Amino acid sequence: MIELNELTDAAQKAFPAEALSPGRDDSWRLVTEMGWLIVRLPENAGGLGLGREASTAIHFEMGRVLATTPLIPAQLGLQAVLASSMAGRSEWVERLAGGAYAPLHLLPAALEAAGDGTLSGTIGGVFDADMAAAVVAKLPGGYALVPVNAAGVTVHERPIWDASRRLFDVVLDGYEADPALMLTDAASASALHDTLACEAHLALAADCLGAANAALDLTVEYMKMRRQFDRPIAMFQALKHRAADMKTQVAVAEALLWSGVRDAQAPVTACAAAKTLAAEVFAFVTEEAIQLHGGIGLTEEHPIHRFMKRAMLNLQLCGSPDLWNERVGREALALR
Amino acid sequence: MIELNELTDAAQKAFPAEALSPGRDDSWRLVTEMGWLIVRLPENAGGLGLGREASTAIHFEMGRVLATTPLIPAQLGLQAVLASSMAGRSEWVERLAGGAYAPLHLLPAALEAAGDGTLSGTIGGVFDADMAAAVVAKLPGGYALVPVNAAGVTVHERPIWDASRRLFDVVLDGYEADPALMLTDAASASALHDTLACEAHLALAADCLGAANAALDLTVEYMKMRRQFDRPIAMFQALKHRAADMKTQVAVAEALLWSGVRDAQAPVTACAAAKTLAAEVFAFVTEEAIQLHGGIGLTEEHPIHRFMKRAMLNLQLCGSPDLWNERVGREALALR
């Protein structure tokens, strides 16, 4: 517990709540220096050797400040490399631990193999591919590192509503996968996928709930300050009750997140359920937050809309609520 | 318009709001005397010759008092007979206009024909079959009158939560349909079904919204009277706003109902949509009503629960919201 509090304190000092979405490149240097890239890397591999609680606490704080730095895909990319049996594994681990960036993509890839084995298609939804050395992607032959400067690889930014982050299409056009950069074969890709998916869902859930807490804080603060009809609007019971419901939903989603984080055996559906609930709650909180802010919430002057836009993107990352609610339902039906 | 107001006034005098669910048999005599069985029967057939607006206004008022008398299935049964080419049609019309009862069933029938053509199975959800001369049911050969005292027909009451009404299973066991009592052949059954379904949906929608209005009235009245923390609970803004939302939803559902009533060309899906919305709003209003009544709403002492139970049954009559929302969606998709 003490360890977690220390991490949280350090994060809040490094990324204070007042400075939303601090610059990406500075943030990247900072998270590298603070060891957050290697927080989950075992000590014998040169990492901090901390567990899922630690990374969750960090992602929670990064969500709170709408961090611009792609820590989640970076950690997942490193984890994929670490889990591999690639010959050059330790060099890559060292490189990535030192600040090189090889993100895992969090949205689906649509790739086709030609007769000669070369690949074409788009790996969509790669965060900050402009600063990446390679992308960790699931190719037909298994997970692989795809260097972004390789022949047949181009990178295109696609502007998104969520101004706190940047998404890229990594487009392959006759790309020839380098066998030395294969992380798994086709058969073991799905085991790695499940491991990474669990981590990704929990990390995103933490991002959602850190941000939801911050959005709630901003809203409550605004309600106490904003006066209409000669009283702070926080005095209007109808509005108070809505704030109470926001708080309740956030607290419940947090409890589910932490129960998933602490259960090493939690299956993908359980982790995805935690992320789905967290993302839905984040969206709900920001929607209510805009309404409770009134006019000012509709202007770029006030930051509350930035939370809403991040919430809307988070809903879609690693699969939408529709997709996961259905899978969770299907699995629960099979088990009961 | 004046005609409608007159009908409404007469209904409110005959069935005052204070006397919820007045006795069925007395009510039946009263509605017969007032000509409500024949409100839609053409004048040349001895009826009042009024339109859908008139019957809607009556069903609305009957909903308001949680009427026990099965006016909706009775009117639909009469309408089915009237639309038929049965030889004994005018005798039956006269009989039914005079107070005999031949209800249309509002829930599905599951019947099977044996090799000899006799029928077995259950016509479920027949209102007040104990007082019926016959039931209007859709048999494999078309719509028909099934006399409840015929050989092979038995009638079983099945107690329901909604204490304002009574449902029966009409069980056929080797019943031989009387050709003289066939209202349609198999081919024209579906045209009649569509006509009756439109009427049934709109009538039920009116029942829902009359009752929803009454439940809202009771709730608002209670909120003004009930004091906690030294003030009427109607003064608490959070509760006020919920009452406002109830009012809004009721008003909107009423507008849709009347637009369907006034559009003679409204297709079944439009009528069913009006009923679905009305039933959902009725359920919503009664659920909120119980919450706003607090403890007293959970006791049989207070009538508000009777509205909720009627709402829950109404949701299911003529097809559930799930069924109709899907059909409405499917049709809208095909058209747009």
Add this chain to the structure above:
Amino acid sequence: MTDKPDLDALRSEVRAFLAAEAPAEWRDTSRTQEDFVRTQRDWFGKLVKAGYAIPHWPAAFPGGGRSLAEQKVIYEELAKADCPRLLLSFVSTYHAFATLHECASTEQQERYLPRILEGETWCQGFSEPGAGSDLAAIKTRAERKGDVYVVNGQKVWSTMAQVADKCLLLVRTSSDGPKQAGITYLLMDMQASGVTVRPIHQIQGDEEFAEIFLDNVEIPVSERVGEEGKGWAVAQATLASERGLTLMELSYRMRGALSRVAELIRDHEHEEDRGVLRDFGHLVTQVDAVCAIADQFLDNRINGIERVGDASIVKNSYSRALRAYSKLGLRLGGVEEQYIAPITFGDLNTGNWMADFMNSYAWTIAGGSEEVQRNIIAERMLDMPREPKAWVA
């Protein structure tokens, strides 16, 4: 529904006009604020010429003298033909017109009304940063100095003020007595010295609204409407100027735009997803119901049987349906909707679902927030106790 013969005739006329003149590609020419304004001016000019721009004005004006039933026909057809909404000229033809017509001097009317038809546009200077739902709390101060008022303060949420020629301005001339009593109503030239307009950058990228900063702006006393300190009553005339037509028109437009949701369902191959079909069916019914109540509201106005609170019900049900509409689109559109796509200025049902979603808040917040409407419904329709004026903690 069949109208009376004269309404049928009008309907045919309008249809014929629209078939010939309705701008087809107006969304494509409304991708920037400038293009949007140009498109709006063109369209307004055509409607003035055709006699459909100001059906609610007196018969003395070209195209005026129409009954509310006739106005309804015109707006229904504009909605069905999916024409641009008359956003730029809305304040001029409704708010400014009503104010001038009902409360201004003959001289003021004669000066300003004809110019509106020539394309002069107005904006409304009512809300302030500290006075939104609580409009009477305005602080913008006007001091009389001889023949002019000298005005200082700030207005906000002024539709299209950046391109407006004139402004309906509420100012405070006194702080004594009840808040409402010290308010005065002025007509301000937007070119006057000391007026600065700053567009509000809205979260979806639109710039429909602006802030107006007033720094020692001199407004001639002759531009006052009504007496000094009696501006609150004049403001009520302004606010009451349009009730019903817009929401009817917008509801019909939303109904037309349900095809955009149907398109998504097909594009994403959800045709056999029963959950999606149910949700779509539910939305279709909700939108139909909003159209029905907006219609009924107008019919009641036509028949003179509108009740207090009716407008609040229509507004809240429209705005909630618009939210539901845009949220279903956002959900069905999936991740693609998170990539920025061009917006259409001044439109609510564009199929750019993030933009539409954000726009839907304009209807739960502006023009009397959802919460204010709930108070009105509870207090004035259900006769529940009013919000207390003060309380003791």
Add this chain to the structure above:
Amino acid sequence: MTDKPDLDALRSEVRAFLAAEAPAEWRDTSRTQEDFVRTQRDWFGKLVKAGYAIPHWPAAFPGGGRSLAEQKVIYEELAKADCPRLLLSFVSTYHAFATLHECASTEQQERYLPRILEGETWCQGFSEPGAGSDLAAIKTRAERKGDVYVVNGQKVWSTMAQVADKCLLLVRTSSDGPKQAGITYLLMDMQASGVTVRPIHQIQGDEEFAEIFLDNVEIPVSERVGEEGKGWAVAQATLASERGLTLMELSYRMRGALSRVAELIRDHEHEEDRGVLRDFGHLVTQVDAVCAIADQFLDNRINGIERVGDASIVKNSYSRALRAYSKLGLRLGGVEEQYIAPITFGDLNTGNWMADFMNSYAWTIAGGSEEVQRNIIAERMLDMPREPKAWVA
């Protein structure tokens, strides 16, 4: 999750006991109030004998002296084994115990605590028709006459008062000063002359609650807990006696009962209805989340880091999940659910969906309504302004 070794041992013990002794057909023997009471008494007797009935009592009592962590283990296992909830003995072992233990005289403790283990049951005489959410508004009047208080008034929502032996009674001994100051706490014999109990007919057919009418009931002054006029503080001890275990237990029971929804989905052949699967998945997640927060709440209590308002969050999230659970069942069950089926007394997840739905209101209304909890969350966790004590209209 793995507990500490001693907790693991306890868990195994409890499981072994339950495997042997848990009543299997208790729902079938709880179809009437009488049968339910008998089933409850039997089960309580078995638990007392096994040492699991009063784990929260001091070690001096058989089976007492358990830590909260141990209590949690016991309740988890009771829930997982789907045993009857300890409804009849709940007020005795929690409310009466806490009150006696913390506030009563040694003599009172010695008289009453052992009898509870022998099966004496208590009820709570707190709420009144005019004092629900606003408990301090009670009007039941006690006048001291020599050695007795003479009590007149009416109590309501008293759980199982019809079969209770004793009552924890709040009365008003003074109307001066703040409402709270005139309240006195008495222990009443339910057999006393002038006590009339009338079961409340609940809308789902249960009779869990009763009204108590008090007509010149004489209660010895020796049966007073604490000083005259200091009853409000004693009542706080009563009300604080159980916080967390019940909701944790009930959440686990609801999770177990999700199989009832799964059954409906199979029975109605919705296995491939994606909408239904999504709604079920959503409910499963909601219930899991409620279990997680109930768990976390108890862990926080065990670790001494509970915060004000935490209990309100757990209660509101449980009650809303219970509503959602029963509504999904009601919806999926279709028309069949509208036919009356036998209820199970004292159970919340029976698969009789109408009854379950109605029962779910007990959790949004009783024990501090959802609205009261929202006030607590807003005022005490979010530090928003409190409800005003009075206001000026």
